[in-house]
Each structure stands twice: as structure tokens, then as C-alpha cells.
Amino acid sequence: MNTLGLAWAYLKRSALTTALNVALLALGTGTIVVLILVGTQVQDRLAKDAAGIDLVVGAKGSPLQLILSALYQIDIPTGNIPLSQAQALASDPLVARAVPLALGDSFRGYRIVGTDPAFVALRHAQVAMGRLWQAPMEATVGAQVARAAGLKVGDQFNGNHGLSAGGAVHEGTPYTVVGILAPTGGVVDRLVLTPIDSVWAVHDAHHHHPDDAHEAHDHLAEGAQPAQQAPEREVTSVLLRYRSPIAAALLPRRINTGSAMQAASPAAEMTRLLSLVGIGTDTVRGFGLLLVASSALSIFVALYNATQARRYDLAVMRALGATRTRISCLLLTEALAMGAAGTALGLALGHGAVELAGRLVPQARDMGITGLQFPATEPYLLVLAAGLSVLAALVPAVQAYRTDVSAVLSRG
Amino acid sequence: MPLIDVTGLRHAIAGRPVLDIPHWSVEAGRHCLLLGPSGSGKTTLIHALAGLKRPDQGRILLDGQAVWDLDAAARDHARGRLIGIVFQTLHLVAALDVGQNLHLARWLAGLPRDAGAVARALDRVGLGNRLAAKPEHLSQGEKQRVAIARAVVTGPKLILADEPTSALDDENCGLVLDLLLEQADGCGATLLVATHDERTRARISDRLELPKLSTAVDGHAA
Incomplete structure (x- = not known):
């Protein structure tokens, strides 16, 4: 007791x-x-997915939507921006690194992202098998994509039009898996990475199908502007890292007021989102x-x-x-x-x-x-x-x- | 040295005197009856002896120790160690089985756990086989015996029994008194029985007769 x-x-x-x-x-x-x-x-x-990215630049619209679409790959993009302007940003002295993204297609619901190999470094991802993409129509896939779709190095697959599963299949322009990334626990695991040229190539080829119902649309980004006749090359967004802290004070204002693009800060938008949620x-x-x-x-x-x-x-x-x-x-x-x-x-x-x-x-x-x-x-x-x-x-x-x-x- | 030594004890409830004992002492081993009608202060005296109710005046020595000079915790310890109490309504702890009720008494008295002592105490009251029974499954007679076993399992020097027989018929009254005397002798304790039950008079010769000092006092509380 x-x-x-x-x-x-x-x-x-x-x-x-x-x-x-x-x-x-x-x-x-x-x-x-x-x-x-x-x-x-x-x-x-x-926070992990936003690490190392100071600014996201894309078409004008909702800044939160831009962050969600370009950084977290969960919302649809705000539209596209001309490649020339994206390249101009990359050579800006205030910018340490600029990585362009081109969205528009997906594979089994996983987004196909046209980008530079610099993207992989920016996101601290590493190749687990094979290598990074080099030529058009080569793809390096995220760990989760590979696991879910059972992809191995050397496999081929076709992309679907649009960012969600169920879009029309882009026949005749298959991607070849050249590498698989190690799991990061981040957004990269759910992406198919390929050169921007691939995205352009798929849609250029696509435009030549006269009976395709989607022909009138711009295929680069869902919900974007109508197709232009003499198309200038476009990208969906650019991820930037500043060279110096002073860029934070200058660059976003310059882009937002002096160009047809908008710049959004991941930190500020996420603070806003979390306060809403x-x-x-x-x-x-x-x-x-x-x-x-x-x-x-x-x-x-x-x-x-x-x-x-x-x-x-x-x-x-x-x-x-x-x-x-x-x-x-x-x-x-x-x-x-x-x-x-x-x-x-x-x-x-x-x-x-x-x-x-x-x-x-x-x-x-x-x-x-x-x-x-x-x-x-x-x-x-x-x-x-x-x-x-x-x-x-x-x-x-x-x-x-x-x-x-x-x-x-x-x-x- | 007497086991109980009371001097100049006075107590009043709501301004009416209920106790007035100039001097009274009980030698160890001399069982004693506390007689008096309802309202004569029997329970008040029992509670004063047990350190449960501080009297207005007077000194109570229990085994040579002034009960009311101790601080509250020491008084509680002294009560657990020196006194076993048998209540009229028995008051077994319903959440505990019979054995645990006895273990509880030993624990609260500050004694080490001793399953042998518990079993022997139950054996002596003829309930060796009811160790694991819950109080609600016992007959009234069995409860009475458990209550007595609980009072002796701590090996007290003094057993206080407050009206232990008043609810019982003649036969059971005799049995309970026999059991109380036998158990008190068995553990070397002195038995003090407070009662207004005339049937007990023949069994114990030493007695303190308490007169009723005032009329309008609640009999139970006094």
C-alpha cells in the first residue's frame, strides 16, 4: 500500500x-x-524549399500565385515572360545567379520543368543514378517521380499537356530518362527536369498537328496569353539569388515598376500566406x-x-x-x-x-x-x-x- | 505510568458543557467501559483521546505523552502508532479489498508492509479466506470482524471502540465483545469501549460513568 x-x-x-x-x-x-x-x-x-532563393520573377499577377507556382510547384503560373528579359536579368550585376523555368506540361501529374542544370545546385539536389540532362528531350527525374512511375535510366515517356494529370498526350516527342535524383524531401522530388529547349521542341512539334484541339493555345503555360504569331521564346519564371543585400532594396522595385514582369519575395509571401492560414x-x-x-x-x-x-x-x-x-x-x-x-x-x-x-x-x-x-x-x-x-x-x-x-x- | 491520564478535561459545544473530568486514568491492560447516555460526551472524549478533537481545557497524557502538545503531523503519527479505532459504522474503505484495508492501516501507521501480519490478523478473526474480498461482498458480521482486525493489525497499545455493539442483537453483541476482548488481549492492547449499551456492563468491570451535563445538545455530535 x-x-x-x-x-x-x-x-x-x-x-x-x-x-x-x-x-x-x-x-x-x-x-x-x-x-x-x-x-x-x-x-x-x-522554408527548406525557399532556401537560397531571394526573388522569383514572372508575369504580372498575384505575387503569392507566382511564389506558389514557381517555387513550390503547387499553383498554376501567372503567365510567361520573354526569354530576352529573363536573360537580361541573369546578366544584371545585382544578380548572383538566375535560373529560368519553363512550365506547361506534366507526366502523370508531376510537372515537367524546363530549366538549367544550375537549378539542381540551387535546390541542393544530387544525382543518385545516371547524370544530369544535357541535350533536348533528355530528362533527369526526381526521386518520387521515379519511384511512382517506376522509371529507370534509359526509359522513355511522353508528357501530357497541362500541369495536371489527364491532359492530351504529346505523342511523338518522348523524353528519355538520363538520370534520377536522390530524395531531398523537397519539391525537387516531384519534378521532371529537362532543358528548356525540350519544352519548346515539344510545343513546336505540337503546333504542326493541324487537327489538335489545343492548337490555338499557348502551350508553354496553362492560362497564359494567346499564342503569338512570330513567337519570341518565352519562359515562365526566373529564380534569382542576389549578389549583395543591396539588391533586395533595388531589384524588386525596379522590376515591378519598370518592366512588364513582377518580382515576388518568397520570404514576404510565405509570411503573408502563413498569417492567412x-x-x-x-x-x-x-x-x-x-x-x-x-x-x-x-x-x-x-x-x-x-x-x-x-x-x-x-x-x-x-x-x-x-x-x-x-x-x-x-x-x-x-x-x-x-x-x-x-x-x-x-x-x-x-x-x-x-x-x-x-x-x-x-x-x-x-x-x-x-x-x-x-x-x-x-x-x-x-x-x-x-x-x-x-x-x-x-x-x-x-x-x-x-x-x-x-x-x-x-x-x- | 498509566496508559491514559486525563486531568482537568473540559469541553463545551456551542456554549453548552459536554465534558468535565477532573481526573481519570487507565492503567495498561485494564480494559475499561465509558458509560453514559447519549449526549454525555463519550464520542467527544474518544476523539479527544485520539487527537482528533482538541478539548477546550485540560491535559491528556497517552502513554506518557501529552497528546495536544504535539504538532498536527506528530499527533497523526502518534495516533496511527498507538491507537486502533473501531467505529460503530465500521468504515471500511470500499475501493480496497479486505487485505488492502489492513495494509492501509499499517501503512498509515508508518509500519512496514507485512503480508504475514495481515494474514494473521484476519486468521484470528476467522476471515483468513476473505483476504481478496471487497467490503461490499461481506456480511455485516464479517465487516465487523474486518474492522476489528484492522484496529489490531498495527499492534496498538490502546483500542478505542465507539458504540461497537449498539446496532447488534444480543447474540452478536456478546460475540463482538468477546472478539474485542480476545483481540485486545492477543496484541497486548488496552480496550476502551464507549457505549450506552447496558449489555456490556457485565463483561468489563472498570468503568467511567459520564453524566449528561446539559440537555439540548445534539447527541451524536457529543
């Missing part, structure tokens, strides 16, 4: 109430854990905290009722020699045990749910979401639960401490 054993006996005796309290707390902490895990991983992922996650976090608070309230009510119902038990224990401190400790122990069990269960549920989602939900898998990460904020949840449990037990414990044992026993 000890305080823990005694607390356990009482918790077991009111098993249903105990289970309810533990479940409430577990749901609350579980919700918060899921938010923390997914939130930090998505944020890490976004933040309203939603704040709501869910508030909901989680509400659950935790209600479980604390429920623990309080349970203990309060228990001290009323157990007044005689507690008085008898005092008569058997228990000090007031020991009785108060018993109630605190019961609350802490429920708190600890609920938090532990909530942590397990949260991590389990995120890990399961990371394995079963394709989007979460693409993001590399895992439940086996333990953020530094998690210990605070334990402190929070312990604090709330003690708070919930405080009034009953003080009541038990002050009980006039003689009066209770006399009435019994």
Missing part, C-alpha cells in the same frame, strides 16, 4: 469517470500535438486548448464529488494515522495520474495519427510528414497538463486538508 496504489484503487473504482477524463484530455492534447507536428513540418518544408490553425489550436480546459474542469468536478463521497473514507484514513498532507497528496496524485495518462495517450494519439496520415494520405506523404518527430514545444504540453491537473485538484485537496475529522466521524 502506498499513495500511488491507493490512488489507483480509487481511480479504478470510478473507472467510467476516470476514462472520460483521460479521454477528454487525450483528445485535447492529441489535437494540439497534430497541429504542432503538421504545422512545424509544413513550415520547415516551405494561421487564422485556421489558431482556431483548431483554440479548440484543442478548449478540450484540455474542459478535461481539467471535468477532473475538478470528479475530484470534488469524490471528496464529498469519500469524506468518511478520508476521515477514517486520518483516524488510522494519515496526516492532512498525506490526504491532500492522495487527491493530487489521483489528478496527476489522470493528467499524465491523458497527456501520454494524447501524445501517442497525435503522433500516431500524423504518422498514419504521413503514410496513407498521398499529399501528406509528398510533404514528407512524419509522426516520429518530437518538437521542442511538446514538453510544455506535459507541463500544461500537470499544471491543470494540480489546479483541478487544488480545491478538493484544500477542502480535504481542512476537514474536521471528528465532525465527519461523529455524523457517520
Whole structure:
């Protein structure tokens, strides 16, 4: 017999109430854990994909859309910009490195990106098998593309028109896989990389099909301007790295006011996006905290009722020699045990749910979401639960401490 | 040195005197009855002896130690170590089984865990086979015996029994008194039985008769 054993006996005796309290707390902490895990991983992922890129330049439109389409490859592009202007940017003294991107086609839902090999260095990717692309119609594919499509070096495939799966197949202009990139956990894993010339070649060839229904469209980018008759070569966007910090002050303004292009800063746009999304996650976090608070309230009510119902038990224990401190400790122990069990269960549920989602939900898998990460904020949840449990037990414990044992026993 | 030594003990509830004992002492081994009608302060005296209710005036020495000079925690420890209490309503802890109720008493008295002592105490009251039973599955007689076993399992010097027989028929009254005396002798404790039950008078010769000092006092609380 000890305080823990005694607390356990009482918790077991009111098993249903105990289970309810533990479940409430577990749901609350579980919700918060899921938010923390997914939130930090998505944020890490976004930051990682933006690392090393100071500015994205593309056609005028929504700056957020430009960042999402060019950097994260999740939205459609704002349009195209002339190649000549992109090249002019690349030779600007303020620019350390400029990597053009040409979008427009996809393979099984994975985007085909026409770009320089410099892109691979910019994104810190490495070749796992084969080599980087050199000639037109050669492709080096991201790790996830290769795995999903079962591509090996030497395989050939046709692109689909448009950025989502199901577009018309570009027959007759197959790509050849010359290399596969090592997994990065970033956006590169989901891309098919090829020279810009390939993208132009596919669409030049494509324009020669007289009966193609899509002929009237510009194929370089979905939703872009109508095709031009004597087409100047175009790209969709350019990723820039500054040569010096002063470029941040000069370059975006110059591009936005002095050209037909727009420049968007990944850092600024992501801050804006996260503050928008933040309203939603704040709501869910508030909901989680509400659950935790209600479980604390429920623990309080349970203990309060228990001290009323157990007044005689507690008085008898005092008569058997228990000090007031020991009785108060018993109630605190019961609350802490429920708190600890609920938090532990909530942590397990949260991590389990995120890990399961990371394995079963394709989007979460693409993001590399895992439940086996333990953020530094998690210990605070334990402190929070312990604090709330003690708070919930405080009034009953003080009541038990002050009980006039003689009066209770006399009435019994 | 007497086991109990009371001097100048006075207590009033809501301004009405319920206890006035100029001097009273009990030698170790001399079982004693505490007699008096309802409202004569029997329970108040028992609680004062046990360190549960501080009297208005007077000194209580228990085994040579002034009970009310101790600080609260020391008084609780002394009670656990020196005294076994049998309540009229028994008060077994329902969340615990019979064995655990006895272990609880030893633990709260600050004694080491001793499964042998618990088993022997239950054997002596004839309940050696009910170790794992929950109190709600016991008959009233069995509960009574568990309550007595719980009072002696700590090896107390003094067993306080507050109206242990008033709810029982003649036959059971005799059995419980026999059991209390036998168990008290078995562990070398002195038995003090507070009762208004006339049937107990024949069994124990030493007694303290408490007069009823005032009329309008709640009998149970006094």
C-alpha cells in the first residue's frame, strides 16, 4: 500500500469517470500535438524549399500565385515572360545567379520543368543514378517521380499537356530518362527536369498537328496569353539569388515598376500566406486548448464529488494515522495520474495519427510528414497538463486538508 | 505510568458543557467501559483521546505523552502508532479489498508492509479466506470482524471502540465483545469501549460513568 496504489484503487473504482477524463484530455492534447507536428513540418518544408532563393520573377499577377507556382510547384503560373528579359536579368550585376523555368506540361501529374542544370545546385539536389540532362528531350527525374512511375535510366515517356494529370498526350516527342535524383524531401522530388529547349521542341512539334484541339493555345503555360504569331521564346519564371543585400532594396522595385514582369519575395509571401492560414490553425489550436480546459474542469468536478463521497473514507484514513498532507497528496496524485495518462495517450494519439496520415494520405506523404518527430514545444504540453491537473485538484485537496475529522466521524 | 491520564478535561459545544473530568486514568491492560447516555460526551472524549478533537481545557497524557502538545503531523503519527479505532459504522474503505484495508492501516501507521501480519490478523478473526474480498461482498458480521482486525493489525497499545455493539442483537453483541476482548488481549492492547449499551456492563468491570451535563445538545455530535 502506498499513495500511488491507493490512488489507483480509487481511480479504478470510478473507472467510467476516470476514462472520460483521460479521454477528454487525450483528445485535447492529441489535437494540439497534430497541429504542432503538421504545422512545424509544413513550415520547415516551405522554408527548406525557399532556401537560397531571394526573388522569383514572372508575369504580372498575384505575387503569392507566382511564389506558389514557381517555387513550390503547387499553383498554376501567372503567365510567361520573354526569354530576352529573363536573360537580361541573369546578366544584371545585382544578380548572383538566375535560373529560368519553363512550365506547361506534366507526366502523370508531376510537372515537367524546363530549366538549367544550375537549378539542381540551387535546390541542393544530387544525382543518385545516371547524370544530369544535357541535350533536348533528355530528362533527369526526381526521386518520387521515379519511384511512382517506376522509371529507370534509359526509359522513355511522353508528357501530357497541362500541369495536371489527364491532359492530351504529346505523342511523338518522348523524353528519355538520363538520370534520377536522390530524395531531398523537397519539391525537387516531384519534378521532371529537362532543358528548356525540350519544352519548346515539344510545343513546336505540337503546333504542326493541324487537327489538335489545343492548337490555338499557348502551350508553354496553362492560362497564359494567346499564342503569338512570330513567337519570341518565352519562359515562365526566373529564380534569382542576389549578389549583395543591396539588391533586395533595388531589384524588386525596379522590376515591378519598370518592366512588364513582377518580382515576388518568397520570404514576404510565405509570411503573408502563413498569417492567412494561421487564422485556421489558431482556431483548431483554440479548440484543442478548449478540450484540455474542459478535461481539467471535468477532473475538478470528479475530484470534488469524490471528496464529498469519500469524506468518511478520508476521515477514517486520518483516524488510522494519515496526516492532512498525506490526504491532500492522495487527491493530487489521483489528478496527476489522470493528467499524465491523458497527456501520454494524447501524445501517442497525435503522433500516431500524423504518422498514419504521413503514410496513407498521398499529399501528406509528398510533404514528407512524419509522426516520429518530437518538437521542442511538446514538453510544455506535459507541463500544461500537470499544471491543470494540480489546479483541478487544488480545491478538493484544500477542502480535504481542512476537514474536521471528528465532525465527519461523529455524523457517520 | 498509566496508559491514559486525563486531568482537568473540559469541553463545551456551542456554549453548552459536554465534558468535565477532573481526573481519570487507565492503567495498561485494564480494559475499561465509558458509560453514559447519549449526549454525555463519550464520542467527544474518544476523539479527544485520539487527537482528533482538541478539548477546550485540560491535559491528556497517552502513554506518557501529552497528546495536544504535539504538532498536527506528530499527533497523526502518534495516533496511527498507538491507537486502533473501531467505529460503530465500521468504515471500511470500499475501493480496497479486505487485505488492502489492513495494509492501509499499517501503512498509515508508518509500519512496514507485512503480508504475514495481515494474514494473521484476519486468521484470528476467522476471515483468513476473505483476504481478496471487497467490503461490499461481506456480511455485516464479517465487516465487523474486518474492522476489528484492522484496529489490531498495527499492534496498538490502546483500542478505542465507539458504540461497537449498539446496532447488534444480543447474540452478536456478546460475540463482538468477546472478539474485542480476545483481540485486545492477543496484541497486548488496552480496550476502551464507549457505549450506552447496558449489555456490556457485565463483561468489563472498570468503568467511567459520564453524566449528561446539559440537555439540548445534539447527541451524536457529543
